[in-house]
Amino acid sequence: MxxxxxxxxxxxxxxxxxxxxxxxxxxxxxxxxxxxxxxxxxxxxxxxxxxxxxxxxxxxxxxxxxxxxxxxxxxxxxxxxxxxxxxxxxxxxxxxxxxxxxxxxxxxxxxxxxxxxxxxxxxxxxxxxxxxxxxxxxxxxxxxxxxxxxxxxxxxxxxxxxxxxxxxxxxxxxxxxxxxxxxxxxxxxxxxxxxxxxxxxxxxxxxxxxxxxxxxxxxxxxSLPEAGPAVERTPAERELETLLAPLFSNPGVRVDHARALARELGYVAEGYEPTAADLVALLMAHPRAIASLGEALASGAQGAARAALTHLFSWARALDCGSLLSVNEYDVLIGLLRRVCEKQPTLLPRTAAEALRYVVLPEILTRPLLGEEDVCGVVEGLEDLSDGVSGTEGAPPVPALLRLVEYVAAATDARLGDDLRAWSGKTAQRLGIHDGALGERRADAAQWAKCAASPVTRVVMELAHDPDVGDDRYRVRILLVRDDGSYRVLKEAESEPKTPREAADSLSEAVFAAAQEPGQGDHVPWVTVVVDRAGLDLAVDEWEPGARDDILPAWPIGAEYSVSLSCPELSDRRPERDGDRERRWKNGRASVLVTSRTSGDSRQLVNLLKTKHRDTARVILHGPADERRSWLLTCLVLGVPVVLWDREATGYEDAGKLEVLAPAGDLEGLPGRLRDFRSDLAACPAERRARPSLVWEPEGCLPRTESLQLSDPWRGSHAS
Structure with a gap:
């Protein structure tokens, strides 16, 4: 250079x-x-x-x-x-x-x-x-x-x-x-x-x-690493040489193992005659060298040698000297997990969320689907993590990676599960992990696999506009919310703000992932799009993912799923809003307020929502386009959970365009009627119809994740 x-x-x-x-x-x-x-x-x-x-x-x-x-x-x-x-x-x-x-x-x-x-x-x-x-x-x-x-x-x-x-x-x-x-x-x-x-x-x-x-x-x-002068060696190198001494009482055995290790690590080892210090240099040069040497020694190690080997692995992990797995263990596990992803692309992220609840997961495991090409990132991201539970009788704790493998084994088919458990058992034995500790993880995994997963009832897509890169770019985060109230945040490895099409692609992938989960059946989850006040004007239901093939046309997400908006930001501005919303859900499901010329201005609307319609859960907004925006915010701030309006309407004379939805009819059926309407509109886009928007704040609270900052970096992108 x-x-x-x-x-x-x-x-x-x-x-x-x-x-x-x-x-x-x-x-x-x-x-x-x-x-x-x-x-x-x-x-x-x-x-x-x-x-x-x-x-x-x-x-x-x-x-x-x-x-x-x-x-x-x-x-x-x-x-x-x-x-x-x-x-x-x-x-x-x-x-x-x-x-x-x-x-x-x-x-x-x-x-x-x-x-x-x-x-x-x-x-x-x-x-x-x-x-x-x-x-x-x-x-x-x-x-x-x-x-x-x-x-x-x-x-x-x-x-x-x-x-x-x-x-x-x-x-x-x-x-x-x-x-x-x-x-x-x-x-x-x-x-x-x-x-x-x-x-x-x-x-x-x-x-x-x-x-x-x-x-x-x-x-x-x-080139094969060589030891430098003794005075230049680091304390870690000197300590490692001391830890190796009990394992090689015979110098010839040490040389044989060093040669075999060098070949396994990809070096040309002919004529290699390493000293003890040279072996240390080799072990420090390759992240999988200590584990690979230990794998070769573990099968015959007994008594003091076994204790010395376990101490070596614990020391290496404590000082971050090398990776958890040997070259062979890594290759075998990668092959097994690729088979898992080929058969069940949602299984790894789903099991990780359950098996490693209290671990900060690598970014790759927060995505909805994983392919065979993602497996290396999963393994390397988990190798350095413990599951947080100390081992028994001074034995090392079970690594997070082995716990995940046990859960995956319990959730996949029998033959592949047996192969994964065999790998896990052999690796745990090499690391010196107590049989009982691994057995506990295996039992936990088996018990979890027997329990039916709570179905995903709602997919939440959080949008944050990023004005620095254009008018039509958004930061996106997606959550899968289950019937029992639990949820999982999905993050794509993508740092760039998304176009509407890219956001729709991410949403479609998340819905597909949810549909693959056990017990989901043919249920199509409800999609809630979380926006700020400005986002209430977005025609998100008209966003189209890219066509997956050259046969079926691209189809708007509002025609595929029940899509509604939510604006939790307003609860931060008026804390009483959440209580008002719960009261309206409890007492006013059958009550409807349809705005008309007799409703008057914004102050009169406030009066109606605080008196005659204090408990009303649904408002159908008709009226002048320039006033409808403030009326919408008034309804939402006062806790009205369901608001429907036609974003194409210019005045009261357009009210009839929404009648096909029976907006004042059965409340529970409204999202389905709206989805059918949007599908009909996508089939005949030339027809002049309403362009309805629906805010539906669900009963209870949506999961409140950390703020969706525009600075959140999520994935590798161009370095320039």
Whole structure:
């Protein structure tokens, strides 16, 4: 990596205004490599017309500023681009291209301009950490960052601006930063492998034309760790060497185990003759090394050796030295849980909510559905957690991950459940967990699986408008509320505000997840959309999810489900409102107030709702559009739980358009009649009909979660 080749990229319009900041790397005298989205307008998705590049590092003097134009993007849409700058910057040396080989994690480094490092101007940050080859996926490298910023509280990305940074392993360019993974608290970045684009014909020809060399990636393997001088070893390394001594009275046995471990971790181990200190260096270099060595030793460990092994695992977990699972345990569990997600995509999040009630769940487990690709995130997110219950007789506590596995085993089919329990039992034995402790968790899981789950009766979608990114973007949180009053918050790994279509997609996915739960049957839950006062004007019932296929058309959510609005914000302004609402539900279900010309103005409406209609539970709002808004707020503040109006109406003369709903008829049937009406309207959109909105504040209180802040970061998105 050559710091002189670092590039700061600014993209924007031809005049002053919004712009995008990102990073890049000079790979040839007139070529800068970066991420494609660095060059895009996030709102429109179009490419910015003007791009400027500043090449160089402040330690080498004044950077060179040049204009640039887009030369190449990947034909398959990968997030990578090549810029051509308007004059040559000829630096000595050349770029070597690489591709990680084997399975051992590789140290990496890079240079970029993240938001977290900015002062008055953008300052460079030296990215460095470990690239775990076994993590990630197709066209995706995981970068576990060493120094990492805290998560931003304003909804932005702490690593914003680092996108496009070139990543190096062993002096070879192996990838380009494209994303920040919020699920890991800004400690993890995602990079696009160089091997996925360097062999593209056009890309290769542009590079070869200017450098005379083809960008062919070479295999880059990890070197076996070696111990440094004794005076430089950390207290943890010295303590680990002491803990290993009782396990290897014979140096030859230690060497044999070290070689086998090195091979399992993906290193080439021929000729490897490690000292005790070298073995410690190997164990400290790989997160699964201590667990993998312990797995090999556990089967024959008895007495003092078994106690020493248990002490080793407890020490490692207490000091966060390595992951809970060995390489083999991890691989086996990933395979089993992928089978679970293939058969029952809602099972993992559902069981986690029950098995780990008092644990702060990883973000990924708060989503409604999980696919096979999500399993790694689940396991890695739970490995460091205990279930909070100490073990018996000094034994280690049961990890949260094993408790979840037991609950999943109890809820899935018999054969897969047996495989999961076998895995759990073997792993618990390796960790030194008391048989009785695991047995208690297994019994709890079996008892829970026998109980019928309370059905989901209401899906609550909370909306918060985000004005900073446009008039039609919303923060979204969804809750599944059960008949027994319990609820589960669903969060998608998505930090960007949603369009109405994206919000409708999330809602449809949540309803589908609820329908998959045991005992749900064909019941379609009621959808309550929680909004603030301004949100009462939204035509949420007309929002359409994207079409799932090319056969059925997209269908409004109000035509699929019973959709109503709720505005709990008003209870904060008038605390008596909740009591008034309960009184009206109790005493006034059969009473209806239909506003007409005789109802008068807002003051007369207040008088009616405080006297003659003090207990009325339902108001049908007719009247002038410019007054209807204040009348609606008056009704809601005074505790009226059900309010229906036509948002298309201009005056009293439009009152007849709502008659098809029988608005003063059977109260319990009103939401169903409204859903049928909306479905008919979706089938014949050309017909001029009413556009009804319904506020229905349910009896009792909806779950009051923490405030839906616009700054809530939920998922990894582009780092720029």
């Amino acid at each position: 050559d710091r002189r080749r670092l590039a700061l990229i600014r993209s924007g319009g031809t005049g002053e205004g919004r712009l995008t900041v990102g990073s890049g790397y000079l790979i040839a005298p007139r070529l800068v490599l970066t991420a494609r989205h660095v060059l895009e307008d996030r709102v429109t998705g179009t490419l910015w017309p003007a791009v400027t590049v500043r090449v160089g590092h402040h330690l080498d003097g004044e950077a060179t500023s040049v204009d640039a134009e887009l030369l190449w993007v990947h034909p398959a849409g990968l997030d990578v681009a090549l810029l051509r700058i308007d004059r040559k910057i000829d630096l000595p040396g050349s770029v070597r291209w690489g591709c990680p080989a084997g399975t051992a994690p590789l140290p990496y480094e890079g240079l970029g301009y993240p938001w977290a490092a900015k002062g008055e101007t953008r300052a460079p940050e030296h990215l460095r950490g470990v690239l775990p080859v076994l993590s990630g996926g197709k066209d995706r490298y995981v970068l576990d960052q060493g120094p990492a910023p805290t998560v931003r509280t304003d909804g932005g990305n702490a690593w914003g601006g680092a996108s496009g940074a070139a990543i190096f392993c062993g002096g070879h360019l192996v990838g380009v930063v494209t994303e920040e993974d919020h699920a890991y608290g800004a400690r993890r970045l995602i990079a696009l492998p160089a091997s996925s684009f360097a062999r593209d014909g056009d890309f290769a020809s542009y590079v070869e034309e200017q450098t005379g060399r083809s960008p062919e990636p070479s295999a880059i393997g990890a």
